[in-house]
Amino acid sequence: MKSVEEIKAAIETAVPGAAVTVIPNPAPNAQHSLLIGAQHGVAVAEFLRDNEELALDYLSNVTGVDYLDKEIPEKVKVTRQVSKTVDGVEQTVDEMVEETRKRVEPGYLEAVYHLFSVAKKHGPVIIRMRTANRTDQVELPSLTPVWRGAEFQEREIFDLFGIVFTGHPDLRRILMWDEFKDHPMRRDYVEPDDFEYEPTAHDEVLKRAQEHKAKVAAGEAVQ
Amino acid sequence: MASSPYFSLAVLFVVALGFGLAPLGLAWLWQKVFSPAKPNEIKNAIYECGLQSRGDAWVQFRSAYYLYAIIFLIFDVEAIFLLPFAVAFTGLGAAACVSMLVFVLLLIEGLAWAWAKGVLTWA
Amino acid sequence: MAVDEKLKIELGKQGVMVTTIQELYNWGRRSSIWPMQFGLACCAIEMIATTMARYDLARFGSEVFRPSPRQADLMIISGTVTKKMAPQVVRLYNQMAEPRYVIAMGACAISGGPFKQGYNVLKGIDRYIPVDVHIPGCPPRPEALIQAFMTLQKKIDEQHLTGEGRPRHLDEQAPGEFQVPEFGEHDLDPPSNPGTWTVPKIIQ
Numbered sequence: 436m437k438s439v440e441e442i443k444a445a446i447e448t449a450v451p452g453a454a455v456t457v458i459p460n461p462a463p464n465a466q467h468s469l470l471i472g473a474q475h476g477v478a479v480a481e482f483l484r485d486n487e488e489l490a491l492d493y494l495s496n497v498t499g500v501d502y503l504d505k506e507i508p509e510k511v512k513v514t515r516q517v518s519k520t521v522d523g524v525e526q527t528v529d530e531m532v533e534e535t536r537k538r539v540e541p542g543y544l545e546a547v548y549h550l551f552s553v554a555k556k557h558g559p560v561i562i563r564m565r566t567a568n569r570t571d572q573v574e575l576p577s578l579t580p581v582w583r584g585a586e587f588q589e590r591e592i593f594d595l596f597g598i599v600f601t602g603h604p605d606l607r608r609i610l611m612w613d614e615f616k617d618h619p620m621r622r623d624y625v626e627p628d629d630f631e632y633e634p635t636a637h638d639e640v641l642k643r644a645q646e647h648k649a650k651v652a653a654g655e656a657v658q
Numbered sequence: 659m660a661s662s663p664y665f666s667l668a669v670l671f672v673v674a675l676g677f678g679l680a681p682l683g684l685a686w687l688w689q690k691v692f693s694p695a696k697p698n699e700i701k702n703a704i705y706e707c708g709l710q711s712r713g714d715a716w717v718q719f720r721s722a723y724y725l726y727a728i729i730f731l732i733f734d735v736e737a738i739f740l741l742p743f744a745v746a747f748t749g750l751g752a753a754a755c756v757s758m759l760v761f762v763l764l765l766i767e768g769l770a771w772a773w774a775k776g777v778l779t780w781a
Numbered sequence: 782m783a784v785d786e787k788l789k790i791e792l793g794k795q796g797v798m799v800t801t802i803q804e805l806y807n808w809g810r811r812s813s814i815w816p817m818q819f820g821l822a823c824c825a826i827e828m829i830a831t832t833m834a835r836y837d838l839a840r841f842g843s844e845v846f847r848p849s850p851r852q853a854d855l856m857i858i859s860g861t862v863t864k865k866m867a868p869q870v871v872r873l874y875n876q877m878a879e880p881r882y883v884i885a886m887g888a889c890a891i892s893g894g895p896f897k898q899g900y901n902v903l904k905g906i907d908r909y910i911p912v913d914v915h916i917p918g919c920p921p922r923p924e925a926l927i928q929a930f931m932t933l934q935k936k937i938d939e940q941h942l943t944g945e946g947r948p949r950h951l952d953e954q955a956p957g958e959f960q961v962p963e964f965g966e967h968d969l970d971p972p973s974n975p976g977t978w979t980v981p982k983i984i985q
């Protein structure tokens with residue numbers, strides 16, 4: 436099979452304008468993946484399926500990943516006016532000061548597709564697509580028209596992560612009920628407070644138990 | 659009255675009736691005395707699949723199913739007549755063959771009519 | 782009117798049977814508990830094994846699994862009750878005719894089990910319907926289910942026809958319908974039926 440770099444080159448020649456990035460995997464299995472720009476998702480998928488050499492005709496798995504907003508501390512050099520006494524005279528002097536600033540990198544939702552070829556007996560080729568953010572721009576192109584097997588798994592990702600797949604033939608919740616509003620697999624999902632006595636509360640559970648007790652003390656929850 | 663030959667029969671009839679009705683009466687009495695009826699909307703719902711019952715159990719079937727069944731029945735009966743005809747075929751005269759032909763043609767005409775009317779298309 | 786136990790045995794030796802209506806009634810009920818035929822998860826496999834030749838539930842008169850709630854006396858909650866499944870289970874329980882009993886089989890049915898911290902599993906079916914016998918285990922062995930049947934039979938045997946302690950189905954005031962939860966935006970609504978379940982008190 437072609438290496439990831441070769442596949443990247445092949446995609447870029449076949450689909451002009453497709454933004455493909457190789458994301459290396461440092462683990463021993465070295466399953467590097469290809470990050471694909473969402474706007475060319477369907478074209479790239481069709482190329483991967485129909486290309487005679489790759490012939491990735493089998494989609495084995497689709498899954499979602501949630502990346503929260505990241506705060507990155509940075510050291511920045513800033514010039515500032517500082518008042519100083521030089522030679523007994525007070526004056527303002529420009530001075531370089533090092534400051535730590537926090538830069539917020541916006542989070543995103545990601546869909547990961549694992550592709551195999553039954554005809555050529557090779558794989559997996561892993562492609563990823565990312566949403567612009569994780570609040571209002573959560574659309575990704577659906578690859579169900581390319582690989583029919585993606586239908587239920589994309590519905591599951593829509594249900595649990597909240598990625599909206601445009602072009603999906605039947606995008607409804609598949610595991611939770613239709614009236615449900617949350618996306619339980621997101622990292623910032625807050626469970627309903629139906630805490631009950633745990634004999635060996637620890638870590639997360641202990642934290643929730645204490646929060647619940649505080650709520651009961653404040654009279655917001657029953658028992 | 660006791661001398662009537664039917665007296666023993668009448669006694670047996672009354673006993674038989676009582677044998678059937680007494681358990682029903684006892685059950686009714688038991689229900690009255692001990693177990694109160696507590697009907698509710700969910701318990702009286704038509705369907706019992708766990709989901710919320712919708713609609714009525716009295717649903718109308720399409721009349722096309724009925725026509726289908728009748729056509730099947732006619733040819734089922736025809737086969738019964740055709741079998742002895744086929745067995746006795748070599749020993750039959752011309753008149754018997756003609757009358758059988760008329761019988762089969764009549765049924766085939768019926769089938770052709772149903773076909774033309776579109777009864778046989780399943781939509 | 783209770784019959785003296787010793788006198789009863791003595792009479793039995795002489796070929797005279799003495800009983801009370803209550804005893805006869807309870808004997809009849811406990812000897813033919815018909816379960817409802819449905820399984821929710823892996824515990825159902827153990828339930829099926831219990832009914833088969835090796836464990837032979839027929840010895841307890843319970844081999845007649847009914848496919849309709851209207852003909853069943855017992856509901857075996859055999860497995861995980863997801864929040865999506867809970868309204869259906871409660872609705873089926875409501876459709877059963879009195880007297881009806883519930884066995885909560887396995888860790889999931891009694892408390893949520895390994896999924897207790899999850900977002901999708903009900904933390905015990907006794908939040909919505911009254912449970913008569915709880916069986917722990919993951920899954921419980923068929924012997925445990927048979928033990929539950931024997932416990933239930935003992936429970937039925939001790940029920941009185943009249944008086945304060947009479948069972949729910951003989952009491953006109955006791956509720957016959959249990960609230961079916963609705964699908965809410967974040968959780969089932971209500972998250973538990975306060976008439977049948979309260980948060981267990983912690984005694985230090």
